[in-house]
Amino acid sequence: MIRVENLTIRAGEFRLRDVSFEAPTGSYAVLMGKTGSGKTTLLEGICGLKRIESGSVFLGDRDVTYAKPAERGIGFVPQDGALFRTMTVYDNIAFALTVRGWSDGEIRERVDELAELLGVTHLLDRHITGLSGGEQQRISLGRALAARPSILCLDEPLSALDDDTREEMYTLLRSVREHSHVTTLHITHNIAETQNLADRLFIIANGGLTERPIKRPDSTPSIETV
Amino acid sequence: MSSLESDASAPAGEHRVAADWPFYLIFAVIGGCYVVLILALLIGDIAYMVRGDVTGPAWAGDMPAWLRWFVDNPIFAALSKPEIQYSITLSLVSCTVTAIMSIWVAVPVGYLMARWDDAMVAQQLDRIAQPVEHHSKRLAAIIRWCSPKALIDAILDIPIVLPPLVIGLSLLILFQFFPRGVREEVVYEVPAVVLAQFVVACAFAVRVMRATYEQIDARREQVALTLGCSRAQAFFRVVMPESMRGILTAGTLAWARALGEFGPLLIFAGATRNKTEVLSTTVFLELSIGDLEAAVAVSLIMVLAAVVVLVIARVWGSNNLTI
Numbered sequence: 027m028i029r030v031e032n033l034t035i036r037a038g039e040f041r042l043r044d045v046s047f048e049a050p051t052g053s054y055a056v057l058m059g060k061t062g063s064g065k066t067t068l069l070e071g072i073c074g075l076k077r078i079e080s081g082s083v084f085l086g087d088r089d090v091t092y093a094k095p096a097e098r099g100i101g102f103v104p105q106d107g108a109l110f111r112t113m114t115v116y117d118n119i120a121f122a123l124t125v126r127g128w129s130d131g132e133i134r135e136r137v138d139e140l141a142e143l144l145g146v147t148h149l150l151d152r153h154i155t156g157l158s159g160g161e162q163q164r165i166s167l168g169r170a171l172a173a174r175p176s177i178l179c180l181d182e183p184l185s186a187l188d189d190d191t192r193e194e195m196y197t198l199l200r201s202v203r204e205h206s207h208v209t210t211l212h213i214t215h216n217i218a219e220t221q222n223l224a225d226r227l228f229i230i231a232n233g234g235l236t237e238r239p240i241k242r243p244d245s246t247p248s249i250e251t252v
Numbered sequence: 253m254s255s256l257e258s259d260a261s262a263p264a265g266e267h268r269v270a271a272d273w274p275f276y277l278i279f280a281v282i283g284g285c286y287v288v289l290i291l292a293l294l295i296g297d298i299a300y301m302v303r304g305d306v307t308g309p310a311w312a313g314d315m316p317a318w319l320r321w322f323v324d325n326p327i328f329a330a331l332s333k334p335e336i337q338y339s340i341t342l343s344l345v346s347c348t349v350t351a352i353m354s355i356w357v358a359v360p361v362g363y364l365m366a367r368w369d370d371a372m373v374a375q376q377l378d379r380i381a382q383p384v385e386h387h388s389k390r391l392a393a394i395i396r397w398c399s400p401k402a403l404i405d406a407i408l409d410i411p412i413v414l415p416p417l418v419i420g421l422s423l424l425i426l427f428q429f430f431p432r433g434v435r436e437e438v439v440y441e442v443p444a445v446v447l448a449q450f451v452v453a454c455a456f457a458v459r460v461m462r463a464t465y466e467q468i469d470a471r472r473e474q475v476a477l478t479l480g481c482s483r484a485q486a487f488f489r490v491v492m493p494e495s496m497r498g499i500l501t502a503g504t505l506a507w508a509r510a511l512g513e514f515g516p517l518l519i520f521a522g523a524t525r526n527k528t529e530v531l532s533t534t535v536f537l538e539l540s541i542g543d544l545e546a547a548v549a550v551s552l553i554m555v556l557a558a559v560v561v562l563v564i565a566r567v568w569g570s571n572n573l574t575i
Contacts, residue, residue, distance in 0.1 A: 073474075073478050074477070074478070075477070075478075094477070094482075095474070095478045096477055096478070096481055096482065098478070102475055102478040104471050104474075104475060106471075108469065108471040108472045108474075108475050109472075110472060110494075112490075112493035112494055113493075121479055121489075125479060125481055125485060125489070169475075170478075170479075
């Protein structure tokens with residue numbers, strides 16, 4: 027569960043004011059908003075990467091408002107994947123496990139399991155340079171899931187992908203959800219991603235946040251309301 | 253508005269543009285002259301040295317002339333002098349120590365300067381500057397400039413902009429405040445050589461490291477934090493490996509700067525043969541006793557070292573850093 031209460035975050039000139047929402051355990055929440063609406067700032071606040079001015083963040087039952095990012099049990103997938111370029115695909119996925127001091131055998135097992143789920147087994151020995159955008163996002167997802175986080179934060183993970191790859195990623199994200207029962211917060215400005223993935227939809231605009239019902243493709247799409 | 257309309261209604265193709273070649277020609281000539289000047293400097297040195305009489309040592313009497321030149325040239329002669337051998341050794345050792353020390357300092361300073369988010373302070377200063385702006389734009393600019401980051405940034409540039417002699421003199425003065433024992437160990441001794449080189453070389457290394465860390469996306473570091481790293485772990489596991497090329501560039505640049513250092517050395521370390529003499533001091537000493545050939549020969553040894561450093565930096569270092 028992700029619960030945010032009266033959160034205020036300042037990022038330069040911009041200020042996100044008094045934002046509250048709740049995404050229940052195991053849900054797939056999508057947060058939509060225009061560029062510059064503060065989506066990423068909110069996500070960074072939840073991940074512990076932006077200082078919170080006031081309000082609180084709960085992950086599960088734990089108040090993590092002032093906890094370090096490392097202690098929050100979050101898997102974070104940024105927009106461009108942000109893979110570690112000096113490491114192989116294997117080392118990227120294994121990163122959180124190496125930091126936690128897992129044994130080589132345990133790491134191997136977990137990385138193989140994830141690589142299979144994400145369809146990147148054939149890439150494990152490769153370096154990051156030369157991988158396609160879709161491959162990079164899969165690996166970034168694997169890296170985020172490795173330590174079995176209870177929360178997964180995705181910051182526009184599909185925005186740089188072509189349509190075919192995007193369809194594949196929808197399937198992949200659904201199967202990840204089935205496998206791991208992770209609570210997901212997915213940021214996007216694309217209505218199709220919402221329709222394909224979300225079971226909760228939050229709209230962020232003018233520094234405030236509201237929950238909206240999800241309109242599936244059969245009803246009228248309403249991008250204008252975003 | 254009406255003039256715009258009349259322009260748009262003019263038939264296409266009537267506007268003629270002057271030829272581009274004079275532009276390229278003038279720029280190329282100016283640029284070319286400078287490149288030729290640089291090359292001419294080096295070629296002149298070499299030509300001056302090759303010109304000398306070739307007699308050769310007795311044991312090389314029956315060698316062909318061109319081969320004899322290799323054993324009897326000013327560089328060879330310079331290399332055989334013990335005081336120059338000492339100066340070469342001291343140069344190599346002191347420059348290497350300086351380069352390593354510079355990296356040790358430049359990495360943390362560069363990292364902090366690159367990652368220091370001054371947004372909060374800048375905001376407050378902006379708030380103070382805004383009402384002032386109405387009266388004096390310059391005063392407002394000064395207020396905005398007062399953020400600690402900008403201030404420290406300026407301080408870090410001092411060794412670069414300060415006249416070298418002043419740096420040497422300042423070091424000398426500074427050590428007057430130290431206990432006699434420390435002063436006697438440092439001033440006019442080998443440690444003074446390293447310290448004088450370090451003060452200037454490190455400032456350049458800091459610039460390189462700062463540019464390096466600014467180019468490394470903070471996002472990857474943040475991801476490492478969410479994956480369970482402390483700040484130190486994120487730095488050593490993610491940021492450090494990515495900055496290796498920058499570190500190499502900073503090291504070679506510091507090394508090259510240290511090799512060429514002269515002014516501060518002369519004042520703070522002196523120019524004593526077999527004691528604080530490095531290659532740049534040798535050039536000065538040889539010149540002062542009128543041995544131009546030896547001076548040129550030692551200069552060419554330094555040119556060679558500089559070329560090696562340049563190649564290392566170009567091949568293995570980062571090549572897009574603004575210094």
